[in-house]
Amino acid sequence: MKSAIILFPGSNREGDVFRALRQASGREPAIVWHADTDLPSGTDLVVLPGGFSYGDYLRCGAIAGRANIMDAVRAHAARGGLTLGICNGFQILCESGLLPGVLMRNRDLRFVCKMQRLKVERADTAFTRAYGSGQIVKVAIAHGEGNYTADDETLRRIEGEGRVAFRYCDAAGQVGGAANPNGSMNDIAGIYSDKLNVLGLMPHPENLIDPLVGGIDGTGMFASLAAA
Amino acid sequence: MKARVTVTLKNGVLDPQGKAIEGALKSLGVVGVAGVRQGKVFDIEVEGDDRGKAEAALKQAAEKLLANLVVENYRVDIV
Numbered sequence: 617m618k619s620a621i622i623l624f625p626g627s628n629r630e631g632d633v634f635r636a637l638r639q640a641s642g643r644e645p646a647i648v649w650h651a652d653t654d655l656p657s658g659t660d661l662v663v664l665p666g667g668f669s670y671g672d673y674l675r676c677g678a679i680a681g682r683a684n685i686m687d688a689v690r691a692h693a694a695r696g697g698l699t700l701g702i703c704n705g706f707q708i709l710c711e712s713g714l715l716p717g718v719l720m721r722n723r724d725l726r727f728v729c730k731m732q733r734l735k736v737e738r739a740d741t742a743f744t745r746a747y748g749s750g751q752i753v754k755v756a757i758a759h760g761e762g763n764y765t766a767d768d769e770t771l772r773r774i775e776g777e778g779r780v781a782f783r784y785c786d787a788a789g790q791v792g793g794a795a796n797p798n799g800s801m802n803d804i805a806g807i808y809s810d811k812l813n814v815l816g817l818m819p820h821p822e823n824l825i826d827p828l829v830g831g832i833d834g835t836g837m838f839a840s841l842a843a844a
Numbered sequence: 845m846k847a848r849v850t851v852t853l854k855n856g857v858l859d860p861q862g863k864a865i866e867g868a869l870k871s872l873g874v875v876g877v878a879g880v881r882q883g884k885v886f887d888i889e890v891e892g893d894d895r896g897k898a899e900a901a902l903k904q905a906a907e908k909l910l911a912n913l914v915v916e917n918y919r920v921d922i923v
Contacts, residue, residue, distance in 0.1 A: 765914075
């Protein structure tokens with residue numbers, strides 16, 4: 617698998633994604649600067665990493681979502697190319713129109729940084745085949761604007777088309793309630809595009825790939841992608 | 845030409861920041877505040893003096909970048 621990580625001014629999780637992809641695929645991803653206009657030829661997977669692109673100015677992901685490279689990312693996604701946005705990358709995918717909805721300020725106005733359980737909604741996509749459907753995984757979250765919001769019609773469409781990738785739950789697998797860290801509608805932690813080739817999620821699976829840092833539940837996503 | 849673009853949250857979109865400001869005003873003893881919705885103001889200097897062109901440019905600016913039309917409305921005022 618040939619992957620490319622897009623680097624924006626203010627990205628800061630590109631190294632974590634780099635390690636996770638190298639560990640899973642045995643190949644080093646390319647790092648692509650936001651001002652470039654093309655992806656390396658033969659790119660199978662594009663990753664928009666976490667961080668604070670453009671200092672979160674205007675709205676999180678708003679300026680990065682309109683960067684030069686995003687035209688190439690849109691074309692890649694339109695061809696069915698795999699595209700993954702993590703945390704700020706999810707915000708960028710929403711701002712660029714590649715995914716519906718928006719990530720608003722957390723319900724409690726606090727930046728939340730902790731371990732979080734997620735329920736894997738479906739295990740039949742290029743991102744989740746190494747997981748089981750309904751599996752509960754432990755990953756990290758670290759965001760101030762992760763409150764997924766969409767209008768009723770969009771929400772109904774996403775749910776109806778099976779495009780919710782992950783929901784916030786507790787260790788027992790109970791979805792929502794106190795386990796929802798940011799007020800996201802329907803406890804949504806991540807969503808797919810209509811063709812399931814674009815995934816955006818707030819949590820950081822790339823940070824849970826080594827027992828040294830508290831777990832390896834994140835490896836499933838990168839193993840799935842490496843095998844896709 | 846000077847213009848102002850005002851971006852506000854659409855009705856029905858939860859505004860936790862507005863709620864927090866409302867709470868802070870109450871705790872400061874400011875009476876009579878029934879609700880607060882926060883938004884953004886952009887003061888923009890437009891080139892030339894063609895009002896129609898300015899309005900078109902500002903509409904484009906608002907729709908392409910300044911507002912996220914999923915949750916926000918905008919208003920353009922040329923002053």
